[in-house]
Amino acid sequence: MLNIGLLGAGRIGNVHARAISAHSGSRLVAVSDATAENANKLAAEFGAKAQSSDEIIADPTIDAVLIATSTDTHSDLMEAATAAGKAVLCEKPVDLSLERAQACQRAVAKTGMPVMIGFNRRFDPSFGALKAALDAGEIGKAELLSITSFDPAPPPVSYIKVSGGLFRDMMIHDFDMANFIMGDAPVSISAVGSSVVDAAIGAAGDVDTAVVTLSYADGRIAVIKNSRRAVYGYDQRVELLGSEGLLQAQNMLENTVVKSTSSGVTGAKPTYFFLERYMPAYIAEWSAFVEAVTTRSPMPVTLDDGVTALAMAEAATRSARTGAPVNLSEYC
Amino acid sequence: MLNIGLLGAGRIGNVHARAISAHSGSRLVAVSDATAENANKLAAEFGAKAQSSDEIIADPTIDAVLIATSTDTHSDLMEAATAAGKAVLCEKPVDLSLERAQACQRAVAKTGMPVMIGFNRRFDPSFGALKAALDAGEIGKAELLSITSFDPAPPPVSYIKVSGGLFRDMMIHDFDMANFIMGDAPVSISAVGSSVVDAAIGAAGDVDTAVVTLSYADGRIAVIKNSRRAVYGYDQRVELLGSEGLLQAQNMLENTVVKSTSSGVTGAKPTYFFLERYMPAYIAEWSAFVEAVTTRSPMPVTLDDGVTALAMAEAATRSARTGAPVNLSEYC
Amino acid sequence: MLNIGLLGAGRIGNVHARAISAHSGSRLVAVSDATAENANKLAAEFGAKAQSSDEIIADPTIDAVLIATSTDTHSDLMEAATAAGKAVLCEKPVDLSLERAQACQRAVAKTGMPVMIGFNRRFDPSFGALKAALDAGEIGKAELLSITSFDPAPPPVSYIKVSGGLFRDMMIHDFDMANFIMGDAPVSISAVGSSVVDAAIGAAGDVDTAVVTLSYADGRIAVIKNSRRAVYGYDQRVELLGSEGLLQAQNMLENTVVKSTSSGVTGAKPTYFFLERYMPAYIAEWSAFVEAVTTRSPMPVTLDDGVTALAMAEAATRSARTGAPVNLSEYC
Amino acid sequence: MLNIGLLGAGRIGNVHARAISAHSGSRLVAVSDATAENANKLAAEFGAKAQSSDEIIADPTIDAVLIATSTDTHSDLMEAATAAGKAVLCEKPVDLSLERAQACQRAVAKTGMPVMIGFNRRFDPSFGALKAALDAGEIGKAELLSITSFDPAPPPVSYIKVSGGLFRDMMIHDFDMANFIMGDAPVSISAVGSSVVDAAIGAAGDVDTAVVTLSYADGRIAVIKNSRRAVYGYDQRVELLGSEGLLQAQNMLENTVVKSTSSGVTGAKPTYFFLERYMPAYIAEWSAFVEAVTTRSPMPVTLDDGVTALAMAEAATRSARTGAPVNLSEYC
Known part of the structure; x- marks a missing residue:
């Protein structure tokens, strides 16, 4: 205990x-x-x-x-x-x-x-199942990864100003997810961002919509899409093309009811935000930490993982400003 | 407390x-x-x-x-x-x-x-959302209800022998679900059953596969399908046709991962059995009981509800044996 | 030619x-x-x-x-x-x-x-694929069949009056579909019908909503649901539980667009009615007829098939009136 | 005529x-x-x-x-x-x-x-419905577009060598799709490509996997993903995030059959390749051409559209080589 x-x-x-x-x-x-x-x-x-x-x-x-x-x-x-x-x-x-x-x-x-960093999404059952299927060879070798990660609504601009910016505050989860799935950090990062959701976010020096492309030493590519606003809820999807197939982790929905009327066929929205969507992940994360401490095993997510994700956020922030790709090696 | x-x-x-x-x-x-x-x-x-x-x-x-x-x-x-x-x-x-x-x-x-009977499925979030949509008039007036309820695997024949039979042991949940959704008991019950899953169940005097049709005083119809075996897991679905649309409560899945390979596009199976599928329902059920006791409100599921469902099971058992429809009024 | x-x-x-x-x-x-x-x-x-x-x-x-x-x-x-x-x-x-x-x-x-009866639905690509999967043993032995067949809107009462009634006019397609999939005719037919869609249909001596249960000699069961009205379009689904799995042929949709908004996640409706839904089936049906005539092969759907379906409609019509199951052998 | x-x-x-x-x-x-x-x-x-x-x-x-x-x-x-x-x-x-x-x-x-260029995908019913929903304001203002376009299998290297390369030969369709949906050409194009599918394609000087990011004058962003190989078939999807929702045009499937077994829940693959997927689009394209010629109306896809897409391919080809974004204005 x-x-x-x-x-x-x-x-x-x-x-x-x-x-x-x-x-x-x-x-x-x-x-x-x-x-x-x-x-x-x-x-x-x-x-x-x-x-x-x-x-x-x-x-x-x-x-x-x-x-x-x-x-x-x-x-x-x-x-x-x-x-x-x-x-x-x-x-x-x-x-x-x-x-x-x-x-x-x-x-x-x-x-x-031992230090573990709380990248809770690694413990999401669906992302975990996707990673397990990849590791089991079910789609051959990974080639092209896509991560979609949209928040339901932007935070107040006052928060934006102290957040470190979208890449450090929000996309950092997705950088870690890419590292988790690809099993490696990229060599080069290219970012594009803008403030189409709220001009006030742009005025505060940040972006609210961004696409980042990661290039790996062996030719694999990953692309991450972020938006601070998806009015239909928390959109959290991962999709991986491999040499023998495609894996998709789709959104969890609020319930399984589907209604068909003269207006169309309507299902539930995604679970609203991170507390709802990732509650099982927080529990599994804690369980993994207790297990690692108790059995003196390596941490499933390390401080090094946290620093790597932060370096990627730093590189993306610079790339979005300069327009040019940034080599991650400059930060490590 | x-x-x-x-x-x-x-x-x-x-x-x-x-x-x-x-x-x-x-x-x-x-x-x-x-x-x-x-x-x-x-x-x-x-x-x-x-x-x-x-x-x-x-x-x-x-x-x-x-x-x-x-x-x-x-x-x-x-x-x-x-x-x-x-x-x-x-x-x-x-x-x-x-x-x-x-x-x-x-x-x-x-x-x-106050006595509450543990028909946990009334507290399932998806069945609850379906009932709420009906009550909100989202599909007009109910006309034709279908309940699909398949267990993943049959219990031992030793259990079957003391279970009271499929209608009292298994379909009783679905009788209550029909009463919950239709808001009324049927006037007539017609049942067909057989033992295509396991002849030993038939030898024990029970059925393992059954279809029951419920007729309501106002012309509405409900049909319940039960099987003791669905090798893909616990199949629990409700579908309701109304004058202005259709509501379907579909299965919960183990996760949201979809795999596309040269063999097809494959998703997760339904959550395995009642403990997995209805865990949120058990928690909500207890909460509803505590709420009713604490506030001295009417129980959300009454002993009368339990007796009505049992009478329907009795009628279905007889109909499956004789082949003729049975009026529920004979039991009430 | x-x-x-x-x-x-x-x-x-x-x-x-x-x-x-x-x-x-x-x-x-x-x-x-x-x-x-x-x-x-x-x-x-x-x-x-x-x-x-x-x-x-x-x-x-x-x-x-x-x-x-x-x-x-x-x-x-x-x-x-x-x-x-x-x-x-x-x-x-x-x-x-x-x-x-x-x-x-x-x-x-x-x-x-050679005479072929135009049960076009046997040539629908999805129903055909379901039958092929069954015949290939992909779900083991058939046990429980469900056919859902709803028209988008009822015909005029003037048509109803000369139609022979729902069982002969509309459900006859589903009787043939059951025969096609089960590979055999049932021994007993039990029908329940009412006129919840339009009282005028009831006044004309017909039903607009019906559930028919078919019992087979070997214990298999089929259930057919018909409604003259599904405001969301032509609902044509088949679902078959077997000893090793479930096969479902779902609706064709008007397109593949899904819209997620604050109101939910909405997809297209089913293709509207039989001309849209079954156009590929009509073409394949004709092709099968030409092939059979040209090669002097047996017809894929025979006049006997047509007479059997009609006998089932006759039995269902009587069962719905009397409330008692009817043995098909009385008509053959 | x-x-x-x-x-x-x-x-x-x-x-x-x-x-x-x-x-x-x-x-x-x-x-x-x-x-x-x-x-x-x-x-x-x-x-x-x-x-x-x-x-x-x-x-x-x-x-x-x-x-x-x-x-x-x-x-x-x-x-x-x-x-x-x-x-x-x-x-x-x-x-x-x-x-x-x-x-x-x-x-x-x-x-x-009048000259029309055969960008057949504009006439695909689902992409057309997505565009119509956007134009009708159903998701507010467009913000972030994603196009996924994977071929089932790479062509022979002999074809690759004379094809002009992935961006001119394959992604040109997606450039035009972006222009069609966004209603405007981008100002800047950033491309990453590699040959993870087949090293021989890389040896021939081309890429087989690529991600291209398009930046628009008003801050909108589009991202296009291409792969020469998706073993599960022709993967053709469009997804558009707007200020009031998300539109997705998903793949067409070979049929609607879903099989649930102890191995999971499996549906049909996407229609195999462009002749199957886009046959309705080819017919609609021709119809639109005849209509425009007959009524002397503007062509729905112009030669200018074809030249713009080619300029984007040219820019992407250079960006993938140099690693730097390219302004489209350099080519117009």
């Missing part, structure tokens, strides 16, 4: 608190948050203590911490927690600064403690 | 124990089972006491009991529990004997205590 | 005229119709002569006739044409009177001339 | 001959081919004369010619035919040389004769 400290009691912290408590191999013992009230409330609900992050990290009875705080604190907390001998599951992205993330990577490496 | 006693710690008792514990308005305090070891194990897992059914029913601190014991004990336990002032959620079927069920119905009515 | 005389230049005669002309092995040489203007117009379009039915049947240069006249003339024309040594393709149904059809059957048998 | 001369009696010439003959407003009167035997055979089948291209173009009784010869003759024949006062439908691409195509464009313009 692992004793867990949860750093961050916001929306995603709440999701993790539930997964930690429901797992037979872990117990939520302490919760911290920048807003004391949040920590108190969540701690009370699960019979845990509300403490400061420092107290949790210093507590020798705590085996592992889950970092669900704001992005700018991730690197500091990972360094402190691993230095204190804790296993860590940290939410994505590692950092908005690639340099800071790489420094964190070196510091953590010295501690030898 | 309701204190709950769980009678029966078998497979379905385990499912309910989880739902009771996860609900913020209920707490599992005691568990009984014919096999003491089962009760001990489940009680330990959830921090409850292992007791006898009598002790649980006699315990004044327990607000409600969930009856998940073998069918032949349902009526006795419902009578005892309601006489002791407990609210009851009882698994289907009420009884294998319609007479006994009707006696129980009268006895329970005298106590005035 | 077969010289063909077409008897009947109505809507379905026009469809056949096109198929006859487009086929490289047949040539439309003569057309008759009760309304001379219809015959003249169609003959002119295809460079054929407009003649009387008698003239066409008497013409020694004509190899085969296609009978697309009103139902009450089918038996007389089949008898006359086969007596004159012509091969015949006759539209369904053979007759509204089973006695007259059986007399025709005997008379035609004496001539030894 | 238009008298039509068909130049080219190869595979696609045969398709057009059928469409010309079947149309009530056109008549095939003459056929030419580089191989006399081809012309003789096709002419005989349709009761036309076999002649030389020169004879056909010089024949004053011929109203229009359809050019289905090898690509290197397109420009010469278009110039000659329009100079002789004929309306022209010419197969794509206009030419492999953009310069030659532009010269042809100027020469044809001087004659004032």
Whole structure:
């Protein structure tokens, strides 16, 4: 039974608190948050203590911490927690600064403690089944990957301004998905972006619609499409052409009802947003972390994975600005 | 917070124990089972006491009991529990004997205590959405209902022999589904059955494949198809033709991956069996029970509903034997 | 090259005229119709002569006739044409009177001339693929067949009155489809019908909504659902459960466009009615007839098939009236 | 009634001959081919004369010619035919040389004769329905377009060598589809290509897998994916994200049969290749040409459209070589 400290009691912290408590191999013992009230409330609900992050990290009875705080604190907390001998599951992205993330990577490496980055989509049952089918050779050799990832609605421009931009904030999930499926990082990244959804996003220096092409050393190609707005819901699809077939992971729907009327044949929309769509993935992610810590196995998603995805976001951001492809090797 | 006693710690008792514990308005305090070891194990897992059914029913601190014991004990336990002032959620079927069920119905009515019968499928999100669309007038007036309900594999013949037969054991769910959707019981029932899946089932006096047609007073028609074997999994579909359209609740699939190869385009199978398919329904069912008890509202599925479905099973059993339609009024 | 005389230049005669002309092995040489203007117009379009039915049947240069006249003339024309040594393709149904059809059957048998009945749905690519998959053993042994067959809108009551009723006029196609797929006729037929679509149809002594259950000697079961109204279009589906799987032939859609909006995910409706849905089937049907005549092979659909379907319609009509199952052996 | 001369009696010439003959407003009167035997055979089948291209173009009784010869003759024949006062439908691409195509464009313009380029996909019912839904405002304003276009199997390397390369030979259809849907040409084109399907294609200087991103002046983005090999058949899909929804034109399938077994749920493959998939489009294309010539209306696809698509192919070819985006204005 692992004793867990949860750093961050916001929306995603709440999701993790539930997964930690429901797992037979872990117990939520302490919760911290920048807003004391949040920590108190969540701690009370699960019979845990509300403490400061420092107290949790210093507590020798705590085996592992889950970092669900704001992005700018991730690197500091990972360094402190691993230095204190804790296993860590940290939410994505590692950092908005690639340099800071790489420094964190070196510091953590010295501690030898296991760190997992919360790329929850790797644990989605359908994406997992697609990857398993590929690995089982069901479509031969991978050739052309497409990732479609649209949010239902754009966040406020105030969020956009501190988000690090679409490539670091949103597409970083898709960069990791590409790495997960392709089993390798690309050599070159070419990005196009614009602000057709909301001109205010463009005015804030960001894009809301983007297409990124990834080229691999062996000729494989991947393309990622992002939009901040799909009015029909959270559109999360992966499609992979191989030498012997095509694999598609399609959207999950709210229900299976289909209505046929004189207006057409209508089915349910995709599950609305990430909390609905990826709830099973968050539970499986936590389970994988507990399993890896308990059995001292390699983490299924590493800090290196997090840094690579961030480097890709950095390269895409530059490519979208300059119009020219960027070699990933410039960042590694 | 309701204190709950769980009678029966078998497979379905385990499912309910989880739902009771996860609900913020209920707490599992005691568990009984014919096999003491089962009760001990489940009680330990959830921090409850292992007791006898009598002790649980006699315990004044327990607000409600969930009856998940073998069918032949349902009526006795419902009578005892309601006489002791407990609210009851009882698994289907009420009884294998319609007479006994009707006696129980009268006895329970005298106590005035609320009883809910566990027709879990009414709480399936897709069937619920279909019913809601009908009630919202989205396909006009209902005319022709079809229910497809196939199990993945037949149970052992030893089970068949004590099951009460396909109509009471399996199709009873579909009779209740028809009543739920049509909002009324039929006037006449016509059944055809055979044992094409396994001749041993026929030798045991039962059928494994059946089609039942229900005629309603206002001309509406429903047809239910059952098979004990669908090698591709649990096939649970409802389809309703109305004056202004068609509603279909299709199967839930194991995942959303589609593979296209030179052999065709292949998707996932339906979720395997009732525990997988109806897990969300069990949780919603428990929630509806807690809500009704707590707010002293009418039960969403009543003991009367359970007795009506049993009467329909009785009529279908006779129709399948004689070949002639049976009027439901003969049983009510 | 077969010289063909077409008897009947109505809507379905026009469809056949096109198929006859487009086929490289047949040539439309003569057309008759009760309304001379219809015959003249169609003959002119295809460079054929407009003649009387008698003239066409008497013409020694004509190899085969296609009978697309009103139902009450089918038996007389089949008898006359086969007596004159012509091969015949006759539209369904053979007759509204089973006695007259059986007399025709005997008379035609004496001539030894080949007669095919126009059950066009056997030539639908999807139903054909389903049958082929069954015959190839892809789902093991057939167990439970379901046929859904809904028209988009009811015909005028004036037509209903002379149609012979839903079972002879509409469900006769589905009786033949059941015979085609099951490879055998049922032993017992049980029908339920009502007039929920239009009370005027009930007042005219007919039903507009019906469910018929067919029981086979070996325990297999089939169920046919008919409605005169499906506002979303022509709903034509077949579903067959076998010992090793399920086969479904789903509707053809008007196009493949899917629209996702805040209202849901909407696809096209089924192709509207029989001329659209079964156009490829009419062409394949004609091709099969030409092939059978040219190679002196057995007809793919025989007059016996037509008489059997009519006997089933007769039995269903009686069962729907009396409420009791009817043995098909009473009619054969 | 238009008298039509068909130049080219190869595979696609045969398709057009059928469409010309079947149309009530056109008549095939003459056929030419580089191989006399081809012309003789096709002419005989349709009761036309076999002649030389020169004879056909010089024949004053011929109203229009359809050019289905090898690509290197397109420009010469278009110039000659329009100079002789004929309306022209010419197969794509206009030419492999953009310069030659532009010269042809100027020469044809001087004659004032109408020329249509055979971008048949614009006439596909599903792509047409998607475009109509966009124009009707059903998904608001277009933002992000995706075109997936995979051939079932690569052509011989000998063909690749004279094809002009993937962008001019294959993706040219998709460039025109993008122009059709977006209603405008892009300002910038960025291409990535490789030869993961067959190294011999790479050795011949071409690519077999490519992703091209198109950027529009107003911020819209389009992405086109091509592969020379999809073992499951001809994969032809279009997907358009708009401000109020998503439109998808999915593949046509060989039939509607779905088989569920213990291995999964399997449907039919896409229709195999362009002759099967686009046969209705070829017929509709010819009909649109006849309509435009007959009513002296503007051509639905112009020679300018053909030249624009060729310029985009030229730009993509260069971008794939250099790795840098190319402005389309460099070619116009």
